[in-house]
Structures are given as structure tokens and as C-alpha cells.
Amino acid sequence: MKKLFALTLTTCLTLAGTAAHADDAYPQQTIRLIVPASPGGAADAIARLVSPGLSASLGQPVVVDNKAGASGTIAGAAVAKSKPNGYTLLMAQSTSIVIAPHIYEQLSYNTLKDLVPVTQVVRVPNILVVNPQVPAKTVAEFIALAKTKPGVFNFGSAGIGSPSHVAGEMFDRQTKIQMMHVPYQGSGPAVIALLANQIQVMFAPITAVLPLIKSNKLRALGVTTIVRQPALPDVPTIAESGVPGFDINSWFGVFAAAGTPPDIIARLNRDIIQVLKDPHVANAIALQASQAVGNSPQEFAALVRNENQQFATLIKEIGPQTMR
Incomplete structure (x- = not known):
């Protein structure tokens, strides 16, 4: 009986040691x-x-x-x-x-x-940008303008269900304006359409539009995060621009x-x-x-x-x- 117990104990310890070794060895491929x-x-x-x-x-x-x-x-x-x-x-x-x-x-x-x-x-923060032909210079000015022209402004996105799409729908809902959504196959095509004024608005990933903002080819109105972004410290948040709690x-x-x-x-x-x-x-x-x-x-x-x-x-x- 003692021999059987000793053998069982030894086997358990060996298996435990093997398992521990296998875990420690990750990864092996x-x-x-x-x-x-x-x-x-x-x-x-x-x-x-x-x-x-x-x-x-x-x-x-x-x-x-x-x-x-x-x-x-x-x-x-x-x-x-x-x-x-x-x-x-x-x-x-x-x-x-x-x-x-x-x-x-x-x-x-x-x-x-x-x-x-x-x-x-x-x-990756998103940022509300508009084509320079849109006269609004701030988020508040854009909201006021859009309310006078329901359904006139088109906002583009990187695709259905993308953060840029959801941000636009959230903005529409919270400000009670009416923009038309135009989905594209990625941020790149949407930005090209924005530059061509085929769409007027986009909640774009900041990485996709930062150079265009700095070269004045697009106008930044507000960032979608709750705090300002170091890359564009002078651009206010949408939350501080009249849409409290906006954060995406x-x-x-x-x-x-x-x-x-x-x-x-x-x-x-x-x-x-x-x-x-x-x-x-x-x-x-x-x-x-x-x-x-x-x-x-x-x-x-x-x-x-x-x-x-x-x-x-x-x-x-x-x-x-x-x-x-």
C-alpha cells in the first residue's frame, strides 16, 4: 500500500512538473x-x-x-x-x-x-472635419447652420458600423440636426470625397486627416474625445462646444x-x-x-x-x- 501511495505521489508530482514546464515554455511555435x-x-x-x-x-x-x-x-x-x-x-x-x-x-x-x-x-481619436466650402468655423456654428438646412449636409464614414459612422449618428441624435450618411470602403475614399466636396462632413480618424488640417485643405471643428488632443491643442472638444458628454x-x-x-x-x-x-x-x-x-x-x-x-x-x- 505504501509503495502504491509513493508511486501515485511520484506520478502526480511528475505530471504537475511537466504541466508547469509546458506553461513556462510558451511559446514553442x-x-x-x-x-x-x-x-x-x-x-x-x-x-x-x-x-x-x-x-x-x-x-x-x-x-x-x-x-x-x-x-x-x-x-x-x-x-x-x-x-x-x-x-x-x-x-x-x-x-x-x-x-x-x-x-x-x-x-x-x-x-x-x-x-x-x-x-x-x-x-485613435476621431475629429469632426468639414470641407472648407462649409462656412462654419466652430461646432456651434455648424449645428446652427445644419438646423437651417435639414438633409442638405452629407457626412461620410469608413463604412457602415464604423466609429466614424456611429459618431455621426450620435452627433445627429444629440444635436437634433439631420445629416445624410454616405458610407465608403474605408477612411481613405471618404476623405477623398470630402476633399472633392462630394460630402461636406466627416468624423474622421485623426491619423487620416491631420496633414490635411495643417495644410488648410480641411477645417477641424472639434475632437470627439472628452479631452483635447496634443496634436491639435487649439481644436476644442465637441463636448466643450455645446454637446455635453460627447465622447467616442x-x-x-x-x-x-x-x-x-x-x-x-x-x-x-x-x-x-x-x-x-x-x-x-x-x-x-x-x-x-x-x-x-x-x-x-x-x-x-x-x-x-x-x-x-x-x-x-x-x-x-x-x-x-x-x-x-
Whole structure:
């Protein structure tokens, strides 16, 4: 009996030691970082900025894998249905995590249950810009002008359900003006249309329009965040310009499949934050007028839950059919 107990104890200790060794050894193979956009987009650029440093830190290649389409939900499904072992990750935009689930009724996965947050990587403010032919110089002047011309002004977006679309609908609702939404396939085409005065207004990612604002090709009226942005310190927030509480921005963050071991999530979180602190990476993000974040999985999860509820309420009030 004693021999049997000793053998059992030895076996358990050996198995425990093997499991611990396996956890400590992560990663042992190539890691896929799936991006819900085509090469050249914002999510792709951020993934390719972070992946070399993450590869060096983890000691294994981190390969960017582009899976565009359906507001990021194709990429999201690929990660949500992958093995929860830390070898398939998602560089998601806020659109696909907290907005798309309330627009598309039959997603094959649940963004809150089937994906686990690792860390928020960057925050990208949006900014209300107009074609210079629009006479308004401030947010208040634009609201007053738009109220005298309901349905005349067209606002463009990067696509249905994008942050630029949701920001426009939110602005319409809170100011009680009536603009027409014109969706494009990305921020680039929408900005080109804005320059050509085919649309007059856009809630654009600041990264897409900063040079055009500085060269006076577009006029900035207000930023969509609750605080002013260092890249344009003289441009007021929309909230301080007569639309109290207006606060919406884009973000990109890394997710893994639900069920991924906590120690792997912790390792990825630590290493990604380390990469974001690298001067080369930090400077590249700052030059894009974006803000590096690098928060804890718990802080990121809280942000996702809060924004999910916020957009659920907003889209329900607007009407999902209007957003499609």
C-alpha cells in the first residue's frame, strides 16, 4: 500500500512538473496575429509595428495574417473558434468588438464570451472635419447652420458600423440636426470625397486627416474625445462646444480565444506592454497622433463591457436597420 501511495505521489508530482514546464515554455511555435483588415489599413499598420518586438520578446515568429470583411467579424470568428492556446491572436478594432454585434444579428460567436482581452494597444481619436466650402468655423456654428438646412449636409464614414459612422449618428441624435450618411470602403475614399466636396462632413480618424488640417485643405471643428488632443491643442472638444458628454474614439487591442490559460494571457500582456514602451514604437504611434495604452486584461475587459453596453443602447435607439 505504501509503495502504491509513493508511486501515485511520484506520478502526480511528475505530471504537475511537466504541466508547469509546458506553461513556462510558451511559446514553442509561430504565433498568428490575425488582422481584420487588408494590408495597408490602420489595424494592419499597428500589427506590423508591434509584431517584430513581440517576436523578439517571445522568441518565436509573430506572423500577421490579414482576414478582412464583414466589419472585422470574419477575423473575430477565426480567433474565437481557434484552440485556446495562445498561438492565434486577434488585433481587433473597437468596431468589430463593441459595435458589430449590435448591427449583425447572427454572428457565429459572442465577442464578450468567446474572446478574452489581452491588452488595449492604441487609442485613435476621431475629429469632426468639414470641407472648407462649409462656412462654419466652430461646432456651434455648424449645428446652427445644419438646423437651417435639414438633409442638405452629407457626412461620410469608413463604412457602415464604423466609429466614424456611429459618431455621426450620435452627433445627429444629440444635436437634433439631420445629416445624410454616405458610407465608403474605408477612411481613405471618404476623405477623398470630402476633399472633392462630394460630402461636406466627416468624423474622421485623426491619423487620416491631420496633414490635411495643417495644410488648410480641411477645417477641424472639434475632437470627439472628452479631452483635447496634443496634436491639435487649439481644436476644442465637441463636448466643450455645446454637446455635453460627447465622447467616442476608436481603439485597437489584442484578444485571444476564451479559455486561453491565464499565465499565457499574462505573458502576452507583459510582452506587448514592453513593446509599446520601446521608443521606436512609441514615437511611431505618436507621429500618427494616436496614443499607446497597454493596460491590464482586467482594465481592458472593463472598457469592452462598458462600451458594449453604450453602443447597444445607442444602436437600439437609432435602429439597427438604419446602421446597416
